[in-house]
Amino acid sequence: MIPFIDSNEIWEYINNTKTSENRVREIIAKSLNKNRLSLEETAVLINTTDPELIEKIKQGARTLKEKVYGERIVLFAPLYVGDMCINNCQYCGFRSTNKEMHRITLEPEQLIKEVVALEEQGHKRLILVFGEHPKYSPEFIADTVRTVYGVKFKNGEIRRVNINAAPLDIDGFRIIKDAKIGTYQVFQETYHQETYKKVHLGGIKRNYEWRLTSLDRAQEAGIDDVGIGALFGLYDWRFEVLGLIRHVNHFEATYHVGPHTISFPRIQNASSLSIDKNHLVSDDDFVKLVAILRLAVPYTGMILTARESAQIRDEILRFGVSQIDGGTNLEIGGYSKDKKKDQNLNMEQFQINDTRSLNEIMDELIKKDYIPSFCTSCYRMGRTGEHFMEFSVPGFIKRFCTPNALLTFAEYLEDYAKEDTKVNGYRLIEKKLSELSAHQDVNKLKEKIELVKQGKRDLYF
Ligand code: SAM
Ligand code: SF4
Numbered sequence: 083m084i085p086f087i088d089s090n091e092i093w094e095y096i097n098n099t100k101t102s103e104n105r106v107r108e109i110i111a112k113s114l115n116k117n118r119l120s121l122e123e124t125a126v127l128i129n130t131t132d133p134e135l136i137e138k139i140k141q142g143a144r145t146l147k148e149k150v151y152g153e154r155i156v157l158f159a160p161l162y163v164g165d166m167c168i169n170n171c172q173y174c175g176f177r178s179t180n181k182e183m184h185r186i187t188l189e190p191e192q193l194i195k196e197v198v199a200l201e202e203q204g205h206k207r208l209i210l211v212f213g214e215h216p217k218y219s220p221e222f223i224a225d226t227v228r229t230v231y232g233v234k235f236k237n238g239e240i241r242r243v244n245i246n247a248a249p250l251d252i253d254g255f256r257i258i259k260d261a262k263i264g265t266y267q268v269f270q271e272t273y274h275q276e277t278y279k280k281v282h283l284g285g286i287k288r289n290y291e292w293r294l295t296s297l298d299r300a301q302e303a304g305i306d307d308v309g310i311g312a313l314f315g316l317y318d319w320r321f322e323v324l325g326l327i328r329h330v331n332h333f334e335a336t337y338h339v340g341p342h343t344i345s346f347p348r349i350q351n352a353s354s355l356s357i358d359k360n361h362l363v364s365d366d367d368f369v370k371l372v373a374i375l376r377l378a379v380p381y382t383g384m385i386l387t388a389r390e391s392a393q394i395r396d397e398i399l400r401f402g403v404s405q406i407d408g409g410t411n412l413e414i415g416g417y418s419k420d421k422k423k424d425q426n427l428n429m430e431q432f433q434i435n436d437t438r439s440l441n442e443i444m445d446e447l448i449k450k451d452y453i454p455s456f457c458t459s460c461y462r463m464g465r466t467g468e469h470f471m472e473f474s475v476p477g478f479i480k481r482f483c484t485p486n487a488l489l490t491f492a493e494y495l496e497d498y499a500k501e502d503t504k505v506n507g508y509r510l511i512e513k514k515l516s517e518l519s520a521h522q523d524v525n526k527l528k529e530k531i532e533l534v535k536q537g538k539r540d541l542y543f
Contacts, residue, residue: 086332092324099125106135110142113377124378128320143373147402154455154487156405158207162414167213170284175353176213182428186414199417201238203409203440204498206456214248224261237497241458249296255303268296269311273325277317301337311345315362343383350389352432376402381473388436409440448506455487459542485527486542492534
């Protein structure tokens with residue numbers, strides 16, 4: 083495969099693209115008309131430093147989110163299965179040279195306990211996370227996925243299992259696909275090859291191209307639901323944003339489908355962390371880059387995790403983030419422990435800054451008029467590429483996404499919510515039903531919500 087990241091090309095765009103008020107306006111308008119931006123157009127936004135124009139970019143991202151996606155936020159939880167790792171990534175607590183790290187892999191009974199604990203919180207969607215190690219073979223990952231799907235506790239079940247694990251070969255991806263995974267995420271960490279070499283000092287992950295082409299192999303194995311990401315703080319954030327957009331272009335040109343999600347983690351403190359701190363991204367630049375990503379790839383899902391503080395998460399949600407985690411605990415086996423203690427970084431990959439429980443996050447979302455959603459229906463109905471359909475099919479959100487969000491929200495309120503959450507939650511549902519009232523299916527939706535109240539589960543359109 084011809085390498086699709088050319089660092090000279092990316093630097094040319096950053097160094098030679100001029101910005102102006104007119105250009106910024108035109109580019110925002112292009113995005114609001116649901117067109118993906120080119121590298122050059124993204125560079126114009128990146129190079130915008132006038133605070134008023136940056137405000138326009140943020141406003142553009144907010145408008146896009148409101149206009150296209152409405153006010154749903156999908157909730158999930160990460161479940162760390164094992165922290166053994168043969169690689170030596172300088173930013174990660176799991177790296178092989180970190181002798182401080184406790185090495186644990188969940189045994190099947192422990193895994194089941196963790197899943198029960200997550201179901202008891204109300205979760206329906208998980209992302210399983212693994213270090214890179216021969217023990218975490220495709221067969222092992224696939225077995226883990228099957229075990230998770232098999233755990234049903236009271237009304238709880240996990241309906242979608244996503245994966246964040248090492249790149250596989252095509253046969254490996256096929257094995258995982260057969261276990262019915264949702265999205266397979268591999269973050270490139272940094273698109274800048276020299277930096278990549280500096281921070282990946284050992285193991286298979288040293289091979290930049292093997293990682294860069296991993297999701298191509300996933301596509302060839304039939305997994306078209308893939309998530310890309312960059313670890314912000316390793317290199318210049320402007321370069322990483324353009325690297326992500328170049329990766330998106332590559333998918334579109336080669337497979338006629340972009341990535342399902344984009345992630346933009348920022349480096350957090352970790353056990354024996356040893357990185358050059360020159361490229362850490364400030365809060366202001368972070369907010370700006372998220373707004374730019376939203377505008378640049380208007381059809382994709384955007385994931386914001388508990389690495390960020392509650393305050394930053396609340397601010398950035400408005401720019402088009404579609405998924406967040408809730409009640410997050412990175413300790414391996416931590417969800418089923420009696421009480422969450424302070425983080426011990428020698429037992430977890432990195433520090434998180436949003437430690438709110440799922441119910442606390444639900445309260446906050448309700449207060450801000452977002453519809454918390456645990457919906458998994460598209461993927462189970464075979465409507466893959468759902469984020470693209472939400473974006474491109476007129477009426478899709480009103481027909482499917484909002485009703486399904488409300489149904490899964492009602493399930494949560496019935497089975498897991500505190501009393502005041504339930505009262506406020508049903509008030510929100512009534513409000514959203516009245517907003518949907520011109521829609522033909524609203525009566526069917528009301529009937530289904532009544533059925534949920536009577537104890538029926540897993541109803542969707
Ligand atoms: N071992 C697999 C791999 O490297 O692809 C799974 C990924 S790792 C468990 C999940 C992601 O966490 C990494 O891809 C990286 O982007 C991110 N990460 C690692 N160390 C981090 C840190 N100190 N702060 C924030 N995110 C970090
Ligand atoms: Fe291992 Fe992944 Fe951590 Fe690198 S980022 S040390 S591959 S777990």
